[in-house]
Amino acid sequence: MFSLILKDILISKKILLLTAAFLIVWVPTFQNFAAVVIMVGMAYMGLIVTSSADETNKADILLNSLPLRRYEIVLAKYLSIFVYSAIGIAIYLLVAAATKVLGLPIHVYPINFKAVIYGVLAVSFLNGIYLPLMFKFGHGFSGIMYIILIFGFFYGISYVIRLFKKFVNYDWFQSIVSFIMNQSDTVKMLFIIALALIVMTVSCLLSVKFYKNREF
Amino acid sequence: MEPILEVKNLRKSFKGFTLKDVSFSLPRGFIMGFIGPNGAGKSTTIKLIMNLLKRDGGEIKVFGFDNIKHEKEIKEKIGFVYEESYFYGELTISEMKRVIAPLYKNWDEEAFTKYLKEFDLPAKRKIKSLSRGMKIKFALAIALSHGAELLIMDEPTSGLDPLIRSELLDIFSSLIQDENKSIFFSTHITSDLDKVADYITLINKGEIIFSTTKDEIIENYGIVKGSKDILSEDIKKYFVGIKENKFGFEGLVKDKKQIKKLLKDTVIVEKPTLEDVMLYFTKEEFKCSV
Numbered sequence: 001m002f003s004l005i006l007k008d009i010l011i012s013k014k015i016l017l018l019t020a021a022f023l024i025v026w027v028p029t030f031q032n033f034a035a036v037v038i039m040v041g042m043a044y045m046g047l048i049v050t051s052s053a054d055e056t057n058k059a060d061i062l063l064n065s066l067p068l069r070r071y072e073i074v075l076a077k078y079l080s081i082f083v084y085s086a087i088g089i090a091i092y093l094l095v096a097a098a099t100k101v102l103g104l105p106i107h108v109y110p111i112n113f114k115a116v117i118y119g120v121l122a123v124s125f126l127n128g129i130y131l132p133l134m135f136k137f138g139h140g141f142s143g144i145m146y147i148i149l150i151f152g153f154f155y156g157i158s159y160v161i162r163l164f165k166k167f168v169n170y171d172w173f174q175s176i177v178s179f180i181m182n183q184s185d186t187v188k189m190l191f192i193i194a195l196a197l198i199v200m201t202v203s204c205l206l207s208v209k210f211y212k213n214r215e216f
Numbered sequence: 217m218e219p220i221l222e223v224k225n226l227r228k229s230f231k232g233f234t235l236k237d238v239s240f241s242l243p244r245g246f247i248m249g250f251i252g253p254n255g256a257g258k259s260t261t262i263k264l265i266m267n268l269l270k271r272d273g274g275e276i277k278v279f280g281f282d283n284i285k286h287e288k289e290i291k292e293k294i295g296f297v298y299e300e301s302y303f304y305g306e307l308t309i310s311e312m313k314r315v316i317a318p319l320y321k322n323w324d325e326e327a328f329t330k331y332l333k334e335f336d337l338p339a340k341r342k343i344k345s346l347s348r349g350m351k352i353k354f355a356l357a358i359a360l361s362h363g364a365e366l367l368i369m370d371e372p373t374s375g376l377d378p379l380i381r382s383e384l385l386d387i388f389s390s391l392i393q394d395e396n397k398s399i400f401f402s403t404h405i406t407s408d409l410d411k412v413a414d415y416i417t418l419i420n421k422g423e424i425i426f427s428t429t430k431d432e433i434i435e436n437y438g439i440v441k442g443s444k445d446i447l448s449e450d451i452k453k454y455f456v457g458i459k460e461n462k463f464g465f466e467g468l469v470k471d472k473k474q475i476k477k478l479l480k481d482t483v484i485v486e487k488p489t490l491e492d493v494m495l496y497f498t499k500e501e502f503k504c505s506v
């Protein structure tokens with residue numbers, strides 16, 4: 001299975017490096033959202049490039065002729081998304097460290113653990129919706145659908161915020177909010193990690209079910 | 217000994233095409249040619265064996281095991297070469313090998329290096345820049361470097377020049393010297409099989425016409441040539457197919473001894489090629505009611 005992740009990285013290495021460079025240049029625009037943007041951007045580019053290669057080469061025929069179970073092929077795709085995100089963060093941290101060491105007059109927005117966890121949640125939600133669709137309908141489905149999802153996702157966030165504002169005067173809502181706010185940062189982070197894990201698990205199970213029924 | 221590949225009553229339906237109760241078996245240590253015209257069901261059968269398509273019914277056993285229940289274990293010992301190259305064109309030969317090698321428990325790096333050298337394949341070349349012949353050779357190098365006992369090939373020689381085709385056929389013949397290995401080889405270029413196949417299975421319109429040894433075909437089947445005057449309705453019954461022209465007729469019979477006994481010196485009987493056999497069995501206008 002790790003071979004498949006290696007394969008995806010070999011295919012997308014140049015694009016991943018270019019994407020990371022592009023995103024890092026634009027980081028000041030995103031300010032505190034830097035981690036989320038880098039992680040979502042890298043996962044998006046990695047997935048689009050490898051999906052396009054899978055489609056061009058009709059790779060499902062090759063992969064399903066090798067001694068691999070279908071769930072391994074699916075799982076490898078899910079893992080490689082986080083590998084792309086990790087590569088992006090690693091490159092950002094390296095650039096940030098180099099900027100500091102060289103004393104360049106550039107403001108580097110710090111990326112902390114909390115920011116990375118929010119990134120994981122965003123990547124999980126986006127790909128958790130996208131990947132089952134890809135495994136159901138094939139790689140050709142990729143490009144445009146993913147962009148629609150990204151816009152839908154950010155629109156969805158603003159919608160949720162508006163919804164929160166509506167509920168803010170209700171007692172039950174206030175008690176939920178105060179319960180969450182009273183928790184320590186660690187508990188809040190654990191809650192987010194658990195949420196991301198649930199989304200990815202449900203999504204992965206759906207993808208496996210869809211992919212097992214595919215014919216090539 | 218248990219057959220290395222056994223297909224029983226295999227069924228699969230698509231819109232406009234049905235594979236009807238396909239059955240055949242390949243013993244260990246032999247090459248089976250799987251022949252038939254385009255669209256006969258060769259690739260569908262191979263995809264069903266490889267579990268790339270889901271069967272509607274029937275049974276497929278490879279090494280004595282069900283091909284779905286024991287899919288991973290079976291694929292450890294299968295080498296595959298398809299008509300098209302499905303390797304990632306963006307990767308080099310050595311990168312693709314780096315991806316594939318860890319997936320096989322019995323990967324033999326030494327054998328792979330030997331085959332690269334023997335087939336003249338440059339490890340640093342991107343797969344998309346290889347010629348069709350080189351791509352097939354690369355697929356073969358992969359197939360031969362993990363101790364595969366069964367090679368499944370779908371039209372591997374189609375579109376190759378005669379020189380490379382002959383080179384590949386020599387490789388197949390040398391492989392089979394190892395009595396543990398078998399080759400299941402689909403093609404519509406039947407002349408390739410004249411040289412290497414031990415068994416022939418003919419499929420047409422999703423149905424198996426016959427599955428037998430090549431010797432049985434060469435020794436018993438015959439191409440009969442003669443004057444049209446002798447072609448009575450009773451005589452026609454002995455023929456698989458007949459082609460008539462203004463000078464006479466030519467037809468295929470399953471039992472040449474029987475027809476020689478019947479028609480004596482009024483006809484000439486020759487050995488058929490596999491192409492003759494395929495043609496007379498599958499071409500509608502040549503068909504007789506046998």
